[in-house]
Amino acid sequence: MALSRRHFMAAGAAACTGALCGCAQSPATGRSFFAGMGGDINDDIKLGQQEHAKLVKSFGGVYEDRKLQSYVDSIGRKLAAHSEMPTLPYSFTIANSPIVNAFALPGGPVTVTRGLLALCNSEAELAGVLGHEIGHVTARHTAERQGQGMLAQLGVAALAIATGSNELASMASQGAQTMLQSYSRDQESEADALGARYMERTGYDVDKMVTFLDSLHSYSVVDGRMAGLPDGKVDDFNMMATHPRTVDRVRDAARLASGVRQVDPLVNREPYLNAINDLLFGDDPKQGMVVGTRFTHPELRFEFTVPDGFRITNGERSVRAQNPDGAVIVFDMAQTRAASMTSYLGREWAANAGLSGVEALTINGQEAATATTRGKAGNTVVDVRLLAIRKDENEVFRLVFLTPPALTARLSEPFRRTTYSFRRLSTAEAAAIQPLRLVVTYVRPGETVDSLARSFPFDRWNRDWFRLLNQLQENDPVKAGQVVKMIMAREGARG
Template sequence: MTPPRPPHGSHLHHAGCGCAAGGGLSRRRLLLGGAAAGATLALAGCAQNPATGRSSFTGFSDIGDDVRLGAQEYPKLLEEFGGPYQDSRLQGYADAILRKLVPFTEFPDLPWQVTVANTPIVNAFALPGGKITITRGLLAMASSEAELAGVVAHEVGHVTARHSAERQGAGLLAQLGVLVLGAATGSSELANLAGYGAQAYIKGYSRDQEMEADLLGVRYMSAAGYDPEAMATFLQTLGDQARLEARMAGRDPGDVDAYNIMATHPRSVDRVRQAMQLAEAARPPAPVVAREPYLNEISGMLFGDDPEQGLILDRGRRFVHPQLRIAFDAPDGFRLVNGKSRVTAQHPSGAAAVVDLARGRTPDEALARWAGRAAAGRAEALALNGLPAATVPVRLDSRSGPVRGQAVVAPAPAAGTVVRFLFIAPAGQFGRYDEAFRRMTYSFRHLSAAEASAVQPLRLIVTRVEAADTIRDLSARMPYGAFNDDWFRLLNDLAVTDGLQAGELVKIVTQ
């Protein structure tokens, strides 16, 4: 969450479109490569695609429309992912990988672009016309250049197969979201906030589309010299990571978080290996893996939340912003998701709390301006840990009918700034979450200067194993308590039975 910009303030947020699942064995991962072609940019709305060899109606007259759509939407989605990660070396490294792949695609002349997004969410997405995003969280999970190349190649495959364009033609992107609220509420700003960011809008690709993207990705990366096995082994790691985070959160290990790459890209290791066979891509004679160079590139990068956007602590339950000096807790059963302009606490049922910042001299004034005609009752005064606040019920329109919500505004430590909470639930279910929303409201507090300065971000550090080092010794520096060893093994591709080798590079997470 960042301070609001006048005159209307800002929000807290996210968005994505990623890749998916796997098993969990010991590995020192490898990565992929194949053969491809060149092609034309003149592709009609219902014409044969040179990448896939099939025809499909996309709703666009040619791929130039893909380029225009991607250029228009890319900044918005990237902003929802926290904006670009401010590390020119890492951005250049990701771009160099993309440039190795592009000549082997059917559309080398597209304005290809890849950006590392500043979010710990492990995901990747592609928009029509060659715009690709990979998240900082995904970079941390990869262990070689070949693994990252596998992700980029898969996203390139979505672009050349025009999967996003097909979804646009089918009207899916035009119907963004699960709970898109109309301006008829009388407060378009409130309605936009209730959509809680592009993350809620991203829909996963179909399994057929994922297979097609894998086929193309294997072809491209093989032709570029990468070992295609890396695509499967990294997918295996992503599956292990999703299961570990589910265990830490007390969820079913098979319960994949909605923002995880496994949810947005329904894939499996077996299907990726099947795609490798079907692609019939020749494995390069000396496939590029580049493990150590890759680890040296990512050493020192942020791990987890950026303190400038606030940090999510206590296994996703508490939000703390050391610069804004505010904190609040998520209710039981809700998961906090942090973004550059808003924070959301989400429940699997669709209930959510959305928190952002705005300009305002007093909570009463800011609430009246914010709620507008959406107010469905009288505003009331609250006292939140000694802070004056105001609240009002609101009525919002969704595609499924009227939705009840509750708006709360409290002062932020910075003069002229307020923190806004919008609580929403599916039609007819608000009462079920009323107590949970109250608990979150009354958990809001200001941090002291000492509390704020004590909050430090985590970083991914790459170190070389000494002869006397053990997994327990190295993992002890990590912040996951009983799960320290699990996280160390996950980050370093180690099975339970694996030990360390003196001289090898390993990743740890520490302050």
């Protein structure tokens, strides 16, 4: 969440809009389909270029590392050159987000997050991801999807309260999630087959599509457990939800696409690990940091904790936490001229929302106020609790708690704990927060999985994360001289 004194919540949306419909064909698949945004490939290109910067911005902007960016771009362009549409204006961008995801826009823009780069263990695995996304482009899946009436909504999705105003904004990246989720399983399998085809033509080991999918599922399990989610729900908040695929489907797609047994295919593990050495891991402190159920912002000097079972997603202008049952917490900031927080609630923030139970509070020494109403999140009726906390004379912190009515009573006490967890950080506390880095190193004689994992910052999940990042099974040992990925604060870098 990159907020400053001049950067506050602004309502807006960047939806893909009203293009002409027509019949189109994909040169990659040979299929004809009804295209909601027009049959001409130039419509794809125009839409992709129009929305790319907005979508990348919603995922934290561009990750500033020219050398790594050039490396990723070179892999993507080699794959694209072996596609059926090599002359499209492809681009391959790294987004500054810890979320593990990748997405393609029509006409050529492909984006991978640095979170995904951290999970990959070889150049061939990354090539599998990029090839899959190129497959979505060459199959023209977005045009086909729009022809089926599923328009992609990119940018900021507004959440209306009782008056229908757009004051509450959910995560901008939710628009991207909506777009990616609308790919059918058949389209995902088709993108796998095309990606495998491009990998085989470029010389990459096609089987690495499967090893990455194994890592992706393991990540969803570990990350979901840390968030307090039951195992059956762990795929609801990450790339496994937006790219619904199974290992068997990917393996079948790879076999069909390759058709021949590869001899000495490219894997390039060590060159890849060298490229991602010192990669920023987790949240960028400039945007605020998620640590389990706690959100902390060292630059703006505040923190709060959400209830167990809620998954926090950090966005450009807001922070969103959601549990599997549909309850949502949204945090943002706004300007105010109000003399009191109760006045701010009733006169500025929700003047026409029919507030009830307006109450002045003091939260860890800060002036605050709360009130309730009933509204809508999309087409769903929800109970709404608004909380405003004074930052200074001109600014206010805001928390919105949204619950399906059946859950409101049960979540009342957990939401109260979240309310009183909000506090300001001292200068020393903020300065002590260090970003995490992915460090590539060698196992020293005598070191074990346990001794190496001990330095990880994930408490009881340290071993899980070490094994996940290094693709180790439960009983796999490490050996002296083995190259491994470590996670540590910058100041604690291993010598």
